[in-house]
Amino acid sequence: MSTETIVVLAPGPVPVGEPDQASRRSLKPAGALKAAFLIAIALYVAIPMVAMARFAFQNVPVALLSPDKILTGWSLAGLWTAISDPGIIAATRTSLLLVVLAIVLNLALLLPLAIVTEVRSPHLRPILSAITLLPWVIPPIALVVGVAATFRATVPWFLASDYSLVPFYALWAMPFTYRALDAGLRAINARTLYEAARSMGASLGTVIFRVIVPNIGAAIVAAAALTAAMVLGEFAFASLLLKRTLPTEMVNYQRSDPRGGLALALLVMLLTALALGLVVRSLRRRGLDVQTTGL
């Protein structure tokens, strides 16, 4: 896929289509239709979340639910039990460590590569772009079979460790990371900066760490946030390799305590959404459009 199609970070505000004056005047009934459509979408988005919150925090079985009982039995007790569960605490620690390590490994591999490719050999960009799309073709559920067939037989100690997930998570974060970095580099015209700095006698290290990296901070933050969201949500690979990460432990926990399990899931989801939403918004406010699809 050519990255020209979707600009990840673009200087200036996102071009928004001009509202068609002509159509606006002639579309009075269509306005109502649009409103109805948006309300339907809003309901579809909200209802499962409300249902989940009700199940998590209201200790009244659905069968006994009636209009006069709507306000009874609400409590946060389930959530407290869940977040003080030792298994959940251990899994959360593992997952947070995995997040940090995956971000570090991912940036260590891709950041120098993206910079050097952009300033020295831009003709290699399409190739790199294609390679970083490979994780779409070989998703966790497919790769886990190959990993089990190869690493389990040859280096069993490797898969025994929780940290064996790190390289794979770094791998699946590549599409997001590379596209964010690449667009960040092009938005600041990295090659011009590189040539200017070099012609004034800066060494390559100085160019990279004191000129380019500080300028693409926003892209790096976006890449890290998307990697974190990916790692905190990944279930298939961890589950099939029998690892106790937050998502897999959440499923285990929910079997013994459905209410607490749902409360915990809601909390994790809200925190992830809030963090990701804040990053996206703060970047937008700075006039950077972040594409989060990893394409």
Place this chain on the structure above:
Amino acid sequence: MRTMFRRERRLGILVLAPFAAFVALFLVYPTIIVLFKAVTPGGTLGVDALQRAVTGTYRTGFVNSIALSGTSAVIGGVIGILLALTVRSLQRPRWLRPTLDSWSAVASQLGGVPLAFAFIATIGAQGVLTRLLKGIGINASDYGISPTGFWGLVVVYLYFQIPLMFLVMLPAVNGLRSTWREAAAILGASGLRYWRSVGVPILAPSALGGALLLFVNAFTAYATAYVLNPSGALVPLQIRFVLQGNVISGEEDLGNAIVAWVIALLLLSLVAMTLLQRRTLTWTRP
């Protein structure tokens, strides 16, 4: 100058080598082993395993997965495009666009465990919506609206498919220039004619490309499907079944063969998507 160049070429290799080694070791090597084993079941070359992977229950798995992914891609695609077109011309509630953008970014990543939990609380046997519908005399599971029914799964998958399509379509929809519409109007084209001759042909490649992406996205979704119904007849769940040794021994090749088919299917979809996206390029260039 020349020594500097040589040093920098070495630098190119220095940054490329770890990346290449990393991808080769953790992605390419396991994949090649699986593909190789898929075509050499029991150590000899043959299409035995590949054939078995698409017969019987495994055929059902592929049929179900393709039907589910296809349906959720088409419905999610249509709603996603409509959403992008609707918001494009709306300026008024100022908070609407940024909220929708942020929400889409989050929700398109949201597949997985929490999402499945949310829908169990909504359309599960003890779900709020199930209960509400029963109150007005409708048994939702009769229509397949349960976490294990086909339409139930479609409803759940749409929760991440619609925002993904919205994000994918936004650049293309924003690329529709109002001058084109004015030009069409001056030439005497009606609204319908404008869409038939200008709007749809321009949006079509990215819409089809987006739908393919949604297909891939749904086909490989594991967490949601697993939490809703671990024994469902979907390809990702069958891979788990084979992988965990729930089949008679000597069937390891089966897992490899299923994965080989999956990779072929995904590769085909993504190549088609890339070609379509290249067409889109012509019109979205600023």
